[in-house]
Amino acid sequence: MAHTLTPHHPVPALPPEGLIAVIAPAGPAPLDTDKAIQWMRARGHELRIFPGVYEKDNYLAGSDEVRLNDLHAAFADPEVKAIICLRGGYGTPRLLDRIDFDLLRRNPKPFIGYSDITALHLAISRYAGFVTFHGPLLNADLLGNKEPPTVTSFFSLLHGQLKAGSTLDHPAAYPLTTVEPGIAHGRLLGGNLSIIAATMGTPYQIDADGVILFIEDVNEPLYRIDRLLTQLRLAGTLHKLRGVLVGDVAGVDVEALNRLLKQTFEPLRIPVLSGWRSGHCDPNLTLPMGALVTLDAGEKRLVLEQDVVVSR
Template sequence: MNSRLTAHVSFKAHSAVPALPAGGVIALIAPAGPAEFDFNLATQWMHARGYQLRVMAGVWEKDGYLAGSDAVRLRDLHEAFEDDSIDAIFCLRGGYGTPRLLDGIDFELLRRHPKPFVGYSDITALHLAITRYAGFVTFHGPMLNADLLGNKQPPTESSLLRMLSGQQLPVLEHPAAYPLTTLAPGCASGRLLGGNLSMICATLGTAFELDAEDIILFIEDVNEPLYRVDRLLTHMRLAGKLNRLRGVLVGDVAGVDVLALNRLLAQELGGLGIPVLAGWRSGHCDPNLTLPMGARVRLDADRQQLVLEQAVVTAKI
């Protein structure tokens, strides 16, 4: 195990991070797969919203199906956090390879320099690790290439920027065009943790696995047929994770028939005696709404609401 972990414990409460200020600097990193992107378009996008773009060096590299070597991608992550002139960190894309970085992360460095960190999919591995060992809120939200520059529906951008700037109201808005489904009734509070279901299961049995005690679990996935979703949920149950939850928020599971998915979820989760709300538009979907990982929330499956019970950002000093 990484010796840096021995001095840390799993955090039971997660602190807010400094808000993204007007005129702030947003660093772009590629901790997973490579992607070509239009630098001029990205710069224009940032400037149009009052921000400055800083592209970390490794974004321009490619190592097979990875965006640069492990050392390069880890260096960019550390430098983006350590540089106090950088106000937030966005990921270019997901893909593969993020777990390869986990046992090299200097979590003490991250704890000294907390700031908004945004991504999803393979980036789930970093959300799990940072919330567990650095103890601050991160953001399961849109990435630059596919989402913000990909012309996804307006709530994708507005949800992210409201959350990072501190303008988010306690009740998170969900577009009425995408009805939610209450699979199990009730209301519960807990830390919101999770992300991509495949990645959550990939970390089980490691020092970076999901700490499921008294959490509101968020799950989403893509390109996983129903039988594999079944296998992943069964894996979590057999690992003793499901019976420790306070509630479950199900995001988009792209490529799976919704009615069949909801039947499976009701079978796997409905007997736990906790609220389960499905259909939240977060993940590999359009729109892709931002969720604060590690933050204390209230899941009300009866009212079909998700409510923040803590500040997720604070004014930057």
């Protein structure tokens, strides 16, 4: 049951006029700085854009040193009240063994991103122990004019409008599928399936005990999704789970995906809910990584069992 798990610490809520840092721990992307500042200012927040955002080192946004320094500096800056990543791509795993987790633990704050940023969600969960947010990237999502639930979900969680006991909204226009019915209590953790698999066998692999696994991916055909799930099964990870929430698996036929999910998880007798609009999709809903939740796959509901942010 959920009470046997030690809750991850909530982070200080983003205040109504809190300063938001922008960092690029993974790949590069051109940023329309004026557009970004105006977009965020219209919603009451100023931006502090860290140097690596404007750099490009082949497929990386700046050198490892630049990207690591920006990550550390954004957490250490007392004026910064939340950190959002510019984009995913690749590069975040290269930083993991150089991160000062003591620094992060001393300066918890909302940290937001997805895709390659999954590596940081897993590492922070394991070594800093506070809630992070699988949510929109600045460039592709917030500045990409994604559907309104993307922004509503983002700010409602960060501003603390959703408390313990709240059901996370899911737009009715995107029906969910019960792959395996049941109710599970556990810690929501995961993200991009390829990154979860890539960290297996490292000190940063997912700690799956008591976890409700969230997975999403993009540009991976069905057989590769099968291979990634099989890797987690053979590694003994899936047998530790309490439930599974499947986000968007972009480019894969939904019925074929659900058949694969049933084959994979039915023997484990755990609830599985598929079709949650989080990941490389529109809208892209924010999820609190490391938070205690209840997944009711039959009723197609996800309920917070802890506050994920606290008033400053």
